[in-house]
Amino acid sequence: MSDPKAGAKTYTYYPGCSSQASAIHLDKSLRAVAPKLGIALEEIEDWNCCGASVGHVEGGALPQTALSGRNLAKARQQGSHDVLTACAACYLNTHGVNEKIKQDVRTRARVNQALGAADLKYDGDLNVRHACEVLVNDVGLERIKGQVVNPLKGLKVAGYVGCQTVRPFAATQSGGEYDTYDQPEFLDNFAEACGAEAVAYDPKTSCCGGSVSVHSPDKTLHLIKQIVEAAVEAGADVIATPCPLCQQNVEMYQDAINKKFGTSFNLPVVFYSQLMAVAFGMDAKADAALDANMIAPVKLVELAKKAAG
């Protein structure tokens, strides 16, 4: 509520496990830019893991559902603000479970039965929203543009959306109908709002292999190769993405791809929120967390330095 004129809106924030490890730079930069965009984040107290995309296999369907159920119950205890998450997997699970609890009486009953073991309950009266959808629908491009003091001039960005940020909810009513499944535009719009140039980039919503890439990269390296290759061919300086797992897979496997396919990729992969932090003239390290990228986004670092200097 630093800027009452701007009408800051409060959201209950679900950071997810990656915020403490592989995607700390998403968490850090998002928390940094949020106040400037009128977003007040109140973290769910004592949140737990959403189960990601593999939990169900060992845990089973209902325990997996109960994980999100506990988070939602905790969020509801804190108030009726919309729940915001920036992680694609967290969004997929939490939003999906929330809608199921809303619509399916049996699921609601079973989840609450399980929650009862910890004296919790949840009736499905919250909305779970993706950070990008909030930026599109609640904040708007104009407000983002209005915060830019250090336009990312000359930075060529390949906007890689990935899968779960848009599928299967982006075009649904509960998902805020904020973009399409196959040709989303929001990410390019964010980059251009920051003063960068969004290059034409085909594999916007191609799959990086998700968790299969994590445990069996041999099956999916070719997918990641196509994602990086198209960005290099388009002359991009940096790939921008909203998804923690995409960021990690596309960044950390470039060496393995080079080894397997004889390429020489070394293309930085950043979060859109890092672009915003730099464009908003904020600190490269403390706010944009550019030091957390394994492949240093050199051009972006330079742009940040220029602003600071």
Added chain:
Amino acid sequence: MSAAPAQAQAKKPGVYLCGGCGIAQATPLDALEKVASKEYKVAHCRKHDFLCGEAGVKLIRDDIAAGTVNQPVIAACSSRVNADRFRFDGAQVIRANLREQVAWTQEPGSEDAAMAAADYLRMALTEARKSSPPVAYDIAPYSERVLVVGGGISGLTAAREAAEAGYQVLLVEREAKLGGQSLAWSKRMPHLPPYREPRANDIEALVKAVESHPAIEVRRECRVVKTSGGPGKFAVELSQGGAAREEAIGAIVVATGWRPYDPNKLGHLGYGATPDVVTGVALEGMLAKGPLVRPSDGRAAKLVAFVQCAGSRDPAHLPYCSSVCCGVSIKQALQIRQSDPDSSVYIVYDELRTPGTAEEFYRAAQEAGVVFVKGKVKGVGADLTVTYDDALLGQSVPMQGLDLVVLATGMVPNATELGDSGEAAPLPPADINPLSPIPVAGYAAEAPAAQAAAPAAAATQGASLLNLQYRQGPHLPILADGFADSHFICFPYETRRSGIYACGPLRRPMDMAESAEDATGAALKAIQAIRNVVEGRGLHPRSGDLSFPKIGLTTCTKCRRCTVECPFGAIDENEQGQPVVNPSRCRRCGTCMGACPVRTISFDNYSVEMLTSMIKAVEIPDEDAEKPRVLVLACQNDAVPALDMAGIARSRLNPYVRIVPVRCLGSVSLVCVSEALSSGYDGIVLMGCKSGDDYQCHFVKGSAMAQERLQKVGETLKSMALEKERVRPMEVSIADAARLPKLLDDYLAEIDKIGPSPLKGFG
């Protein structure tokens, strides 16, 4: 038509030039006025800039009322538009198309546009000179009674609809009970929203409604023995209980339905090996009785598999899809699942076909847990093991442990009399089926003798349904696969025998709802035929046409070409071998006129002389003018509309073509072609409908006849020392409007290559 023949009056032509829709900008009307007054000596000529408006129409109407004009020649838009505006009682209206064919397709203000406009006016004025208002035939008395053959859902519906429309109906059924196949159905497919549940079979109610209708006379255990005459004047001999009786009939609806494909031919699918392999038709009876049990031991049938396309879409059996079997199996599967929730039902299909609302029914069955298995069934064993192949699985999969196997067999049309055994009858022998065209007298072979009247004995297996006394044979013509139809899309219900309309599964496979709808259409066609005939008017596709062919018997050489070529059997020979027109069968296509080698067949308003005069009315410029002329003889059914559409789209039409509309290419005499060539035209295009197996000719064989005759044109060209490129057939459909301009340009380029006709200036 009791009015005095109009040709007795002197012709009083009057020319009305419209300047609207860009015509005045395209061509100077004054020059056209001169054509009328100087060349054709028509003194009465009026110009108006909005002829189809109130004032314009009044102008013409007043002239006619004053007795100044009885042949208004309206030089404005295509005759295909504003026909109602320009219809005047007691006057013969002639149209010259200056809009679609000049103003909208030629360079406005150009010399070529002016020349084209003048030529089209000349043609119209020539048409006025060479034709007279048609006078309808009158061969009263007529019968207005509708005969419906067949008392299943189609026949019952046709009878009820015709009766409700105010017509007397005679319904003939070969069985002792009305209702047909549907009597045996436990339930029917959903024909009303939400299309998700099997519905009660309501055939009994329809039977009651028909039986109690005062305008419907029902004869059971009754067959048609012989049908002669024509629309409005059919004489139909019926046999009932050994007694024959003749009835006067106006029009006939044939609704003889279908029979299931003989399952005894499906031994490879286990039929006959065990009583637990049944047909879908047999299953209806089992479902009607209550809980489903195995015929072999009476145990409950809990695991049931349906084999789709049993003997269908199989070149060794029925080559076609019967379209209803998928829906029927879905219905039966749902019935089984609903009556026994513990049951498991499998539908093994290769391609599931659920047109229209049946898709909704399909989803309902999926939601009800019916298992749809994609595969081609290879065989069914005596132990009820159904083995199928699926290309995706790449293996043969056995389904074991089934209680009952249902074969979804297809529908066979009852296009012939079944005989007492009710067994499958052979297909009718080929007659005028376009797949086996009849030989054409004088062109390919000698004419066959007129059809000898078939014996009027009781119908036998494979015998004709109606025993038609037509020269083309006693059977209803079939289009393909034994179904009595002439063209699914363009001419539904038409059988190629005027006044006789097929409907229901006799025409193509269809379900109860479709049959009822189809029967309604056929009933309306029958009524339409009666109404037209009683007024002396032509039937589809020249519905309302009062003209009919008149034969000059003094010059007739009795060559029999007209009788053989008539696609509708409307001309027979009398005992002297002279042709006799049966006008109510005639469709006014003029194929007889095109066939006649001595030009002695003509209509009041359409003749070889009229056409050749119109062709010659066009001014052919000298060779030095470098303006070639190509004559387009264009069929009024598709070619002319397509040319009009090119005009509506404002396409440029080649300025050197001159279009003469003809009723059908079949009506084009070779004389028209040779006269055009000798007048100095550089090329001739015969633009008509597709002929052959999938013909689109609206008169069935007209375009095919034109093709046959064209084979003779080669000799004509040779004798005139002309190149074969000078005569070009072109098959076009209504959908070809966009490519017509290019087709004509390409032809003109070809003509340009071979140079101008050497006969220019001799005509």
Added chain:
Amino acid sequence: MSAAPAAASAASAGRRQYDLGFARWVYQHVEGGDKVAMCMQCGMCSGSCPIGTAMDHGPRKLFMMIRAGMKEAVLTSNTIWNCTQCYNCVVRCPRKVPVTAILQSLATVAVKEGYAPTQSTPKFSKAFWLSVARFGRTDERLVTALYYFSHGLKEGIRRALENLPIALRMIKAGRMHLGLPHRAKGAADLRAILAKAEDIERAERAGGKPS
């Protein structure tokens, strides 16, 4: 969820290749399985799959195999493990079949019924779930280590060494910390919730009412 139909009939020893009842069992007892009934075999799913080449069978074929009763082939296929959850098939399916969710459910069934002892995903999932259930949050070091060593000690060391450079870079970038595992404070109540959820499912499988 009741147990999948037993394979053995009195007559046939060993597993039957085709089990007529399997399709209905999937329709009725697998989470989202009723939607398999809606499949019309169009193939949009298989055509949209980014990883189809790495699958034994595309989703369309897998659904056909369910209907053909090929229970063992379905539950041992790698299809259910290799789904990357890109949701292309889900948003494109003309019959709105939730393909991803169904593959997940089948994977769960495969684990429960012991069809997936050699798959990597279940091992990874086991490691993952252990971390979640114990600490409330996932710890990548823990998950990774547990996963690698689930393949055996030797293989675990090989994989760990192979991925050491990545791990070192992650540590350098501050994305892999060296302290105690992250944990939710209320991990204990989470464990109670999960235990209860497992109880409910177990009771449902047994056909009785959850206590």
